[in-house]
Amino acid sequence: MEPRLVGPGPYRATRLWNEIIELFRAEMPLRKHRCRFKSYERCFKASEAVDCLHELLGTNQNFGPEVTRNQTVKLLKKFLKNHVIEDIKGRWGKEDFQDDGHLYRFPPSSPLKPYPKKPSCGREVIKFPDWNEPKAGTSQEHIPVKSVTMNSEMWYKRHSIAIGETPACRLVFRRELTQTNIEEIWKSMTLSRLQKVLGLDSLDEVLDTKLVNSKHIVQNAYNVNKQGIVTLEDKSKELPHWILSAMKCLANWPSCSDLKQPTYSGFERDVFKTIVDYFGQMKEPLLTFHFFDVFVSVLGLLQKHSKAIEALQISCLLLPPENRKRLQLLVRMMARISFNKDLPPLSESVRTRTLMVQAFSRCILCSKDEMDLDELLAAKLVSFLMDNYQEILSVPSTLKSSIEEHVVHLQRVQIKYAGADSDGTFPPPSFCHQISTDEFEYQRATGSQEPLAALLEEIAMNKEISVKDKKKQLKQFQKSYPEVYRVRFPTPETEAMVFPEKTKQKPPILMWALKKPFQPFHRTRSFRM
Secondary structure, three states, X not given: OXXXXXXXXXXXXXXXXXHHHHHHHHXXXXXXXXXXXXXXXXXXXXXXXXHHHHHHHHHOOOOOOOOOHHHHHHHHHHHHHOOOOEEOOOOOOOOOOOOOOOEEEOOOOOOOOOOOOOOOOOOOOOOOOOOOOOOOOOOHHHOOOOOOOOOHHHHHHHHHHXXXXXXXXXXXXXXXXXXXXXXXXXXXXXHHHHHHHHOOOOOOOOOOHHHOOHHHHHHHHHOEOOOOOEOOOOHHHOOOHHHHHHHHHHHOOOOOOOOOOOOOOOHHHHHHHHHHHHHHOOOOOOOOOOOHHHHHXXXXXXXXXXXXXXXXXXXXXOOOHHHHHHHHHHHHHHHHHHHOOOOOOOOOOOOHHHHHHHHHHHHHOOOXXXXXXXXXXXXXXXXXXXXXXXXXXXXXXXXXXXXXXXXHHHHOOEEEEOOOOOOOXXXXXXXXXXXXXXXXXXXXXXXXXXXXXXXXXXXXHOOOOOHHHHHHXXXXXXXXXXXXXXXXXXXXXXXXXXXXXXXXXXXXXOHHHOOOOOOOOOOOHHHOO
């Protein structure tokens, strides 16, 4: 069984969990082992399981060689707790798996994670807000006109441009947009862009759009300082001063402004442990449980670097402002520590970059469900965040400018042509209802034949255009609507009556025509020599 790349989409974490279990069961060598003078068939040592699964994860495109042996052991602990494996006595349900020589085996069937049932409620369509409904006390003149049933007069006005006339028009004043309207526009356009970048038909199965707070998006986009860090309106949600000082100390090592230089060996490790303990005690990760499936779906785009950057930019805009600010400060500190060669090693056995990922990945992304690969997925996401944090944690300029231009367009005065369709900025939804056959035939006749006949009559009777242009327009009309044309001009004679008759004049007699024709020269004998 060959591993395949699991792209973005609904239930990506579930698909990855099930795929790894199937791969592990297919690739893990099973053989006979002895334990305490007794033989056991088709089993394996714990260390052999770590070796096999670590190799599978390292060669899998969905995880890669960054997976550590310690992460593999944690995953096998989950396998034991969820009865993917069991010990040789059939015991399971506890996370007591160790990288040692204990014997384990597969149960008759390892439980795959079921896919969640789709909600019974209908899908929420991502749509733009509609302000066509008038407020109390406002005039209908200031509201875009809704489309009505087309009649012959409106049909004529719509086609009057084709015959060189300018239709009547009037100014339509937009209704003033409130802050709530603007926030809803931000939410609608942001979610629409995220859906397009992820390549999904709907966001319903990766995100409950009703729980997305439009105020958070606007605050994250506009309430920022010169460094691009979110500024909070509620100061009680700020990080404690002592944590900020500790983070600045390690991020700017050895030039630390808030703290004095260390007076004992290992000072930097104590500061780092303080930061790890603070973020480790949080009840919910910074990316929140609600957005877990969204960020897991984005991980399927890491092969396409630019799309992954944009998807993460937009996804991080959805976070509560206090979470976004903590994520910005934390990831920036992690990146600076990883590249700071002047900072002493924070661990004797683990590289600094790996230590950053192991220490903070779970406080950034994790799942409520124990049957998940959240440690591996979080490690992959955090590594990508550290490498591209300046782009990812900035406001997407293209999205911001497009939304701002759209808002300006909505507030601009528009020109409304009589007989034209209603404004297409926010087209009102159209609904169908069943009608009788007779009513349909009547609407077809009155709704199309009569206006077309009126338009044809107008072209035929128009004396302000030249005969050449009139013939050209009639020919085009005959080609487009032959039945209507045949009713008006059943014979060539009726068609000829449209054009004025010209009096035929005889051409003048030319003088040279009265002369004798040229006689050829005949040679006679008188010319002989």
